[in-house]
Amino acid sequence: xxxxxxxxxxxxxxxxxxxxxxxxxxxxxxxxxxxxxxxxxxxxxxxxxxxxxxxxxxxxxxxxxxxxxxxxxxxxxxxxxxxxxxxxxxxxxxxxxxxxxxxxxxxxxxxxxxxxxxxxxxxxxxxxxxxxxxxxxxxxxxxxxxxxxxxxxxxxxxxxxxxxxxxxxxxxxxxxxxxxxxxxxxxxxxxxxxxxxxxxxxxxxxx
Amino acid sequence: xxxxxxxxxxxxxxxxxxxxxxxxxxxxxxxxxxxxxxxxxxxxxxxxxxxxxxxxxxxxxxxxxxxxxxxxxxxxxxxxxxxxxxxxxxxxxxxxxxxxxxxxxxxxxxxxxxxxxxxxxxxxxxxxxxxxxxxxxxxxxxxxxxxxxxxxxxxxxxxxxxxxxxxxxxxxxxxxxxxxxxxxxxxxxxxxxxxxxxxxxxxxxxxxxxxxxxxxxxxxxxxxxxxxxxxxxxxxxxxxxxxxxxxxxxxxxxxxxxxxxxxxxxxxxxxxxxxxxxxxxxxxxxxxxxxxxxxxxxxxxxxxxxxxxxxxxxxxxxxxxxxxxxxxxxxxxxxxxxxxxxxxxxxxxxxxxxxxxxxxxxxxxxxxxx
Ligand SMILES: [Zn+2]
Numbered sequence: 156x157x158x159x160x161x162x163x164x165x166x167x168x169x170x171x172x173x174x175x176x177x178x179x180x181x182x183x184x185x186x187x188x189x190x191x192x193x194x195x196x197x198x199x200x201x202x203x204x205x206x207x208x209x210x211x212x213x214x215x216x217x218x219x220x221x222x223x224x225x226x227x228x229x230x231x232x233x234x235x236x237x238x239x240x241x242x243x244x245x246x247x248x249x250x251x252x253x254x255x256x257x258x259x260x261x262x263x264x265x266x267x268x269x270x271x272x273x274x275x276x277x278x279x280x281x282x283x284x285x286x287x288x289x290x291x292x293x294x295x296x297x298x299x300x301x302x303x304x305x306x307x308x309x310x311x312x313x314x315x316x317x318x319x320x321x322x323x324x325x326x327x328x329x330x331x332x333x334x335x336x337x338x339x340x341x342x343x344x345x346x347x348x349x350x351x352x353x354x355x356x357x358x359x360x361x362x
Numbered sequence: 363x364x365x366x367x368x369x370x371x372x373x374x375x376x377x378x379x380x381x382x383x384x385x386x387x388x389x390x391x392x393x394x395x396x397x398x399x400x401x402x403x404x405x406x407x408x409x410x411x412x413x414x415x416x417x418x419x420x421x422x423x424x425x426x427x428x429x430x431x432x433x434x435x436x437x438x439x440x441x442x443x444x445x446x447x448x449x450x451x452x453x454x455x456x457x458x459x460x461x462x463x464x465x466x467x468x469x470x471x472x473x474x475x476x477x478x479x480x481x482x483x484x485x486x487x488x489x490x491x492x493x494x495x496x497x498x499x500x501x502x503x504x505x506x507x508x509x510x511x512x513x514x515x516x517x518x519x520x521x522x523x524x525x526x527x528x529x530x531x532x533x534x535x536x537x538x539x540x541x542x543x544x545x546x547x548x549x550x551x552x553x554x555x556x557x558x559x560x561x562x563x564x565x566x567x568x569x570x571x572x573x574x575x576x577x578x579x580x581x582x583x584x585x586x587x588x589x590x591x592x593x594x595x596x597x598x599x600x601x602x603x604x605x606x607x608x609x610x611x612x613x614x615x616x617x618x619x620x621x622x623x624x625x626x627x628x629x630x631x632x633x634x635x636x637x638x639x640x641x642x643x644x645x646x647x648x649x650x651x652x653x654x655x656x657x658x659x660x661x662x663x664x665x666x667x668x669x670x671x672x673x674x675x676x677x678x679x680x681x682x683x684x685x686x687x688x689x690x691x692x693x694x695x696x697x698x699x700x701x702x703x704x705x706x707x708x709x710x711x712x713x714x715x716x717x718x719x720x721x722x723x724x725x726x727x728x729x730x731x732x
Contacts, residue, residue, distance in 0.1 A: 271524055276542070304520045304524070305524070307549060308521075308549060
């Protein structure tokens with residue numbers, strides 16, 4: 156696909172091609188599609204991405220993607236701010252919110268520990284969580300990370316850093332089979348496993 | 363349980379083949395390179411969903427053809443007769459596996475349904491090659507009927523891979539952080555300890571059966587032993603991992619753990635690799651495989667199919683007779699034997715007076731002799 160007639164076209168195709176799961180062929184199709192938009196359609200398309208770049212916030216409290224400094228969940232006084240559910244990213248929040256079983260707030264790590272992917276604790280939104288735990292106003296932290304080796308390791312790292320704090324540390328019940336990501340768990344299973352959460356200490360034999 | 367009918371289409375060097383098999387003993391006779399091993403491989407394939415020789419899938423298709431298919435009809439699979447197991451592969455597509463014409467969702471669901479043990483000249487690798495071959499062999503035998511063990515192995519390897527990358531990264535960045543390493547040690551010790559215990563238990567069960575078979579084959583001339591060697595034996599796994607941090611730091615990989623395990627094959631207290639004759643080594647391996655047969659039978663409650671692929675060379679006639687006598691005694695189920703010498707087989711059976719079928723294999727054609 157090196158022989159496109161236009162350099163501008165090629166640039167746009169290359170940009171779409173950077174997206175995960177989008178090959179050059181699909182990228183070209185998308186770009187041609189956009190070229191066929193009306194002028195106002197093109198404007199709104201571009202505006203959406205400009206706003207995404209300039210105006211998006213990461214919630215100061217939970218690190219969730221938000222339009223304001225504080226996201227609607229953290230800003231909601233009806234939610235229980237003493238219970239924090241720790242998740243990998245926004246997709247997990249969407250999955251848990253869909254269950255309507257959880258009334259606390261969240262903490263978004265932005266990933267999980269995985270040396271293979273070059274991600275260590277310092278690359279994650281980890282230390283602000285420890286500060287929240289040490290402030291002494293929390294009742295419970297629920298660890299809702301994927302039930303993979305990396306998820307378990309991240310759970311363990313968090314647990315080791317806050318085990319002395321005066322609060323309950325729980326993990327969602329393992330109704331979800333090994334390797335399943337929260338995002339793909341069905342709502343009933345996920346809802347039930349949130350209700351049946353268990354003390355993290357129970358599953359860590361060693362302290 | 364036994365394989366009643368075998369049909370091949372374009373599998374390796376065969377065109378179209380239709381065989382009616384004997385419920386007890388089947389001989390495949392032919393010169394080297396005519397496809398005896400390929401025929402054995404087709405039977406293996408129906409049990410394990412892959413070739414024993416692990417070649418690139420498309421290489422299993424006959425030259426200049428674009429698909430292969432294997433159909434096996436079995437009697438007495440969980441008291442069901444005429445069970446049809448089919449496998450087919452079209453060049454460039456995925457392999458399709460069917461139980462009574464219904465496709466399996468996952469190949470893993472099939473494995474274990476038709477237990478099978480193969481004894482072949484490749485078994486010598488277990489003595490001659492490195493520890494990973496022995497670990498892989500024992501792991502495959504254990505995990506075939508223990509999915510939790512398989513899970514533990516997969517997870518252990520994942521932790522090991524992560525931990526090794528971490529060690530390498532820390533080395534490259536000139537900053538060693540024991541605490542970061544320790545968070546992996548927690549899971550590594552949980553998993554490693556369970557794997558260690560399972561291996562000890564398995565070998566403990568297998569060893570007496572193995573020794574009994576060896577004595578049976580050799581009339582008890584030598585004392586044989588399989589020792590499970592592991593850094594983890596009788597140690598506090600977690601503490602050992604921590605104690606080895608310094609060593610790991612310089613090695614840039616994990617130096618302690620069950621990934622270093624080995625199984626030591628011994629005869630009269632010496633490693634059989636150096637001190638055993640070729641015949642003794644062969645008997646050792648056959649006894650090991652027959653012990654695997656018993657183990658598989660105990661768990662699956664059915665006698666596995668047994669493939670004896672070209673193992674009679676360099677084995678004295680008495681031992682060969684003893685193995686075949688096992689089949690006559692009803693200790694074995696259905697047996698498939700391949701050999702190069704028709705006269706050797708005929709004289710054996712003249713002595714044993716067993717009923718059997720014999721197939722002559724010549725350049726991709728098979729003719730039933732008996
Ligand atoms: Zn928030």
